[in-house]
Structures are given as structure tokens and as C-alpha cells.
Amino acid sequence: MTRDELSTQLLSGDRRALARAITLIESTRPDHRAAAAELLEKVNRAGRTAIRIGLSGTPGVGKSTFIESFGLMLTGQGLRVAVLAVDPSSARSGGSILGDKTRMERLSRDPRAFIRPSPSQTHLGGVARRTREAVMLCEAAGFDVVLIETVGVGQSETVVAEMSDIFVLLLAPAGGDELQGVKRGIMEIADLILVNKADGDLKPAAMRTRSDYAGALRLLRKRPEDPEGFPKALCVSALAEDGLAAAWEEMRALIDWRKAEGHFAARRAAQAQSWFVAEVREGLLARLDAPEARARMAALGKEVAAGAITPTVAAARMLEELNG
Secondary structure, three states: OOHHHHHHHHHOOOHHHHHHHHHHHHOOOHHHHHHHHHHHHHHHOOOOOOEEEEEEEOOOOOHHHHHHHHHHHHHHOOOOEEEEEEEOEOOOOOOEOOOHHHHOHHHHOOOOEEEEEEEOOOOOOOOOOOHHHHHHHHHHOOOOEEEEEOOOOOHHHHHHHHHOOEEEEEEOOOOHHHHHHOOHHHHHHOOEEEEOOOOHHHHHHHHHHHHHHHHHHHHHOOOOOOOOOOOEEEEOEOOOOEOHHHHHHHHHHHHHHHHHHOHHHHHHHHHHHHHHHHHHHHHHHHHOOOHHHHHHHHHHHHHHHHOOOOHHHHHHHHHHHHHO
């Protein structure tokens, strides 16, 4: 398939073309990177956008169950939903399970949905290196909502906020002590905290947890891009499909307010600038992977280990040679 054919099919909403396009942008081959850049330029001219929702949560909180129930609710309203699920990679083998399609069996069969699991590899931030480009491709394919599921909760998971319009933190019912286990950084960027599993015997605990987090949010932050009442904490049950519609209404209300106040466009502009900086940084790091650079690094490393040169001087020499 030629690049023109791929872009044409992608813009027509073909899911197979979208899958092929994402495979192309995830490739590290130089010729594929050039083709990916050309494809992104072509589809970007279409000017299509979607609601980007970043989602993170503690292990075992039920992210996949929530995404499936939430996604099915949205497709039931006639919306097209894309899910970009990032799976953790082994630091030793580099392998990933990539099992999100098996965990979201009903949603994966929905013709109005698209699920793409990707390995995080060594990329920090709970997202894959090419997640931003994958989001752009999903928008070009005509999807209305793009859900970006991160690896988990941690200090680096805040990166997902730089590519989403709404950042949702999913938590499980627990005592107030769980407030100690969630990083302050991720609490400060969450637009909406959803306490999942608010059903059966866990419902009272979920209500108490929601109250704890609602109080913490009021103390933690107030930003210009937050309307009155936000950020919010709500209770949901993905299993019972309860509270999902209310959560969606809150997300839409927040986005509508930000658009009316000019914060939405400013956020997208800042995200594009952040993407540019990240690409430059990644490009510079890629130069260190060249065989000549690796050999020189190894040689300088031996000198440092032998005490013949300080790490600071060795690093300065390496940078000079890269710039030379």
C-alpha cells in the first residue's frame, strides 16, 4: 500500500489503515520515520480533532473494566471511540503482555471502537514514545473520543496530561490512608477523580474515599483553567455501569467551559510546543545510539572508571564531539 493510499483510507475511517499507520509511526527504521513524518503532515491538513481523555489508576482499580463500560456507553450514543492502552515493558527483555484487547472483549468487537495496545518500552510517563502521534492518527481517522490509558500511577505518569484535554484518575475504595499512597503530583493535575467499584458492600467505603479526595482536592489546587467546583471527585461502578453518564457529563461541561474561556486552545498550543521539545530531545538521545557514539562513550567510560578523567570532563568531551 502506498503512502497516498494509506492516508486516503485512514481519512475515510478505515480501522485497518489506522492500525497500519500506527505500526508505521512506532517503527524506528529511518525510512519508516521519514514515511511517518510525511503521513502525519498529510493527515494533519484535515484539521480533525477529538476529545482526548488521559486515564491513570492504581493497580487493580479496574481501568480496563472502566474503559470498556465507558467506551460502550459512548459508542451507544453514536460516538466513535479509540483506546490507546500502554502496557508496561520488561526492563530485561523489553517484552510486553499487550493484553488489553482480551480484557476488553466486548468493546473490541464494537465496530465504532478501536483498541490499540502499545509497549511502553523504556519511555517514562506511562505512555509509549509515539502515543502523541497515535492520537493524531486516531483523530484523522474520525474518532470522536480518544482514551489514553497509562501504565499506572507514579511520579512520571503526569506526562499524559501533556497530551490530553481531560486527565482522569481512577481509584479504588479504601481508607483515608490511601491518600498517602498517591503521588501529590498526579493529584495536582487530575481534572476528575473517579472512585471505582462503588457497588455492593464497597459502596460505603467508596463514598468515604470520594469525600476524602474531594477535601484533598480543595486544599491542593485552584488553577485558572478550573471552573467553580473543579477538580471533582465522583463515585462510579464500571461493573454495574453506574455513574458513567454523570462522569461523562462532567467531562463535557469542563471541556465546554474551557473552550468558551479560551483555555482549551491555549492548552492544545502548549501541548504542541511540548511535543516539539520532546521530539528534539528524543532526536538528540537517538544520536547517542549510533555505533560511533556508543564506541566513543565506551572508551570514555573506561577512562572514567580508571580514574584518568572525571565524569564531568568526559561528558563535556562527548558533547563537544557530538556537536562537532
